[in-house]
Amino acid sequence: MNFDKLSPGELDGLLGQKGTEEKPMSANHLLQIEKExxxxxxxxxxxxxxxxxxxxxxxEVSVSAPVLEVKPRDAVLAAAAAPFFVILGEYKGEVEGIQLLAVSKADVEALVKIWDATSEPDDMEKQFEMLQKLVETMFAPITKTMGMLMEKEVAYSLSGMDIVQSQEDFPIAKFTKEQWFAEAVFKxxxxxxxxxxxxxxxxxxxVKEIAGVLTGAPEEDYAEETRDMEYQSNNQTASEPKKNTAPTIQSVQFSNFDETATSQTEPNNLDMLMDIPLQVTVELGxxxxxxxxxxxxxxxxxxELDKLAGEPVDILINNKVIAVGEVVVIxxxxxxxxxxxLSTADRLSKLR
Structure with missing residues (x-):
């Protein structure tokens, strides 16, 4: 009878673990706190x-809250309706990384028509010009906020842009070796x-690097939680009943989804962004x-304006009314x- 020693991989398999690889999920996974x-x-x-x-x-411009999703490189921009514009940008300095931004040609034509009523739908030069100004205007405050919160030198530069007629015309592998991306969709x-x-x-x-600074915890602090998630996933897989085993049926107990939990978590997320500058405007009429x-x-x-003398003036944050007041001299x-x-909750919703 032979009693051969088990390899480390076999031992880990018996224990329901995955070997000694460091944070195998970190490259393709964002924790909930990182997403938030x-x-x-x-x-x-x-x-x-x-x-x-x-x-x-x-x-008057408003921006919807972004919807974040982690995708493999081959699935990035898969939902973009062709033809669409792709804008390639880079973050440089102490934080480095590539950025892709996509928007459909139809949407760009509509924006250009508003920006310049004399433009034609086939005026590609005007569309590229507007996109360049729009991207620079949009990402200047993002870069400034990132640098301020991370206390690092961060600069954003637009590397180039092109129009894509079909998904096959955009080989993203030629631009980056990154395998996993966080895609945020907003309007x-x-x-x-x-x-x-x-x-x-x-x-x-x-995204992990940025989120680690925002939450005050580097990525290494999430390693234990990530391993716990993997361990639970592996144990669940190992303990799944076989096909011939009769299923166990239990009654479902639903959680109480009230508004209390939301009101408690909102301030915690907001605390991370207290130092972000916002534009305050007082509108006379x-x-x-x-x-x-x-x-x-x-x-x-x-x-002549539409307000009466002595009537309260509007106080706007990022072009959204949050209060009224009276003019004084200081x-x-x-x-x-x-x-x-407005209440704190209403003001928070106005900032989204």
Whole structure:
């Protein structure tokens, strides 16, 4: 009878473990806390960029909360409707990584028409010009926020852009060796009119690095949790009943999905982003005038607004009203005294 020694791999197999590989899931997996941290950073940064985009497009702009999903390289931008534009960018400095941004040609044509009413649908030069300005305007605050929170020098540069007629025309493997990406889909809306959907892709490792700083815990701190998830997954697989085994039927107990849990977790995510700058605007009033009236304006002309004298002024954060107040004078500067403001939960929802 032979009693051969078991190899380390066989021992690990018997114990339901996966060997000595370091964090095998880290390259293709984001923990929930990492997803929440990066999504919150992206949502607040894009909301901060909405004001600059509004000035560029001469419309009120809002950005939806991004939906984040981890995908293998071959599946990146698979949902993009061809033809679409692909914008290649890079983060440089103490944080380095590639970035892909995609938007359909139809959406770009709609944005260009708003940006320049004289443009034609086949004016590719105008479309590339607008995309370049839009990307630079959109990612300037994101880069600034990343650098500030991570206390590192971060710079974003646009490497190039092209139009893709079909998915087969975009061999992403030629641009990067990264195997796994985090793809965030969000929409840029112009008032109640046009909306453009963007797909933003970053390598998973870059997202992990950013999320680790936001949460105050480096990636190594997640190693134990990741191994626990793997261990539970392996044990579940090993303990699955065989095909001939009768299934065990149990009654289901549903959790109580009330609003208490949400209200408790919101401030924790917000604490990570307390130092992000937001644009505060006080609006005295608005009005509409015909083109001939605007052309007739000269020094000394008076433009009547839609608010009465003494009526409260609107206080806007990133072009969204969150409070009203009255105008005051502080030394030699104007100021505003808040008289009514939305609740904390409502203000948080306005920032998304």
């Amino acid at each position: 941290a990066f999504s919150e950073l992206l949502a607040v940064s894009l909301s901060s960029a909405a004001g600059s985009l509004g000035e560029m497009l001469k419309r 840029v809306r112009l008032g109640a009119g046009a909306a453009a959907e963007f797909s933003l892709c970053l390598p998973v490792q870059l 608005r009005t509409k005038r015909m083109v001939k009236e605007i052309l007739g304006v000269s020094p000394g002309s008076i433009i 030394d030699e500067n104007f100021g505003v005294r808040v008289t009514d403001i």
